[in-house]
Amino acid sequence: MPDREPSITGYLTLGLLAGRDWSAYQLAEQLGRGVAELWPSADRGRYAVLTRLRDEGLVDTRQEHTGKRARTIYSITPEGREALTRWLSTPVRPPSLEFEGMVRVLLSDQGSLDDLRRTLAQTREQARANRDMFARYAAFISETGGTFPERRHLFALANTFMIGHYDHVIAWADWAAQQLDTWPDTVTPATTHQAQVREMLAPGREAWQANGDPSL
Structure with missing residues (x-):
């Protein structure tokens, strides 16, 4: 060893x-x-x-x-x-995520609304470019067998995940941009848009109540 x-x-x-x-x-x-x-x-x-x-x-x-x-x-x-x-044969580590755009979203109260919109737009375009890259890989593997034809079945599993992942990021960026339509800035919505915030959090809350502690 x-x-x-x-x-x-x-x-x-x-x-x-x-x-x-x-x-x-x-x-x-x-x-x-x-x-x-x-x-x-x-x-x-x-x-x-x-x-x-x-x-x-x-x-x-x-x-x-x-x-x-x-x-x-x-x-x-x-x-x-x-x-x-x-x-x-050993246990797999939990998935992790390295996502600068999301870090910027979390800190956007220190910047402008235009900064946040730009972060979302750039995140969307980056995800779209990466999705298209994996779509090209899928076509290449499907048509030629790829560089590792003996592993094409495994690459198909991974490729499907990656395309779905970037589709999710694109959909999220579009949805997040829509949430900003009524925001005057990146600070005050914490208090002025509480109903919207609760609505955004509702799917997560419902998932927790269905699988976790229903008393919340």
């Missing part, structure tokens, strides 16, 4: 190498194809993780030459396959 567990980026890298050998550039390219939207730190650590995996004995390296140019090719070791298989 390695001295320390690989990071999620490490396991992603092992998963890519489980299917075939790759150069560092090819691995970085694969990690950048939709993975950054699912696991942002994978994009930031995609090169450094290879050194750690090699030091832990989870990947091997060899040199390949094309003319006078040499490149390092990475392959998974039996220990790497064992680590990946073992990790897949």
Whole structure:
């Protein structure tokens, strides 16, 4: 066993190498194809993780030459396959979300109504662009089998989630923008629009009463 567990980026890298050998550039390219939207730190650590995996004995390296140019090719070791298989059998962490636009929404009482509208509009457009990217991936996988045809069924599961996720963000941004129509600013609605706030919170309250404490 390695001295320390690989990071999620490490396991992603092992998963890519489980299917075939790759150069560092090819691995970085694969990690950048939709993975950054699912696991942002994978994009930031995609090169450094290879050194750690090699030091832990989870990947091997060899040199390949094309003319006078040499490149390092990475392959998974039996220990790497064992680590990946073992990790897949462990409990999964709860989902987490990295969403700057939502942080800005929470702090919008310190800015203008136009700032908040702009945040919602930008969030919508970003979600639309990402949804369209995953829609293109879906078409590519459907028509060609994708880069990993042996995993097309698993990519279909993940792709459906990602498109649904961005559809939800788009719908939420449209709905949130409509809520601002009668707001004079980003501060006073806390007291002047209490009925609207209660209406916005009603679905969550009803869900809690149905599944939690009905006394609320």
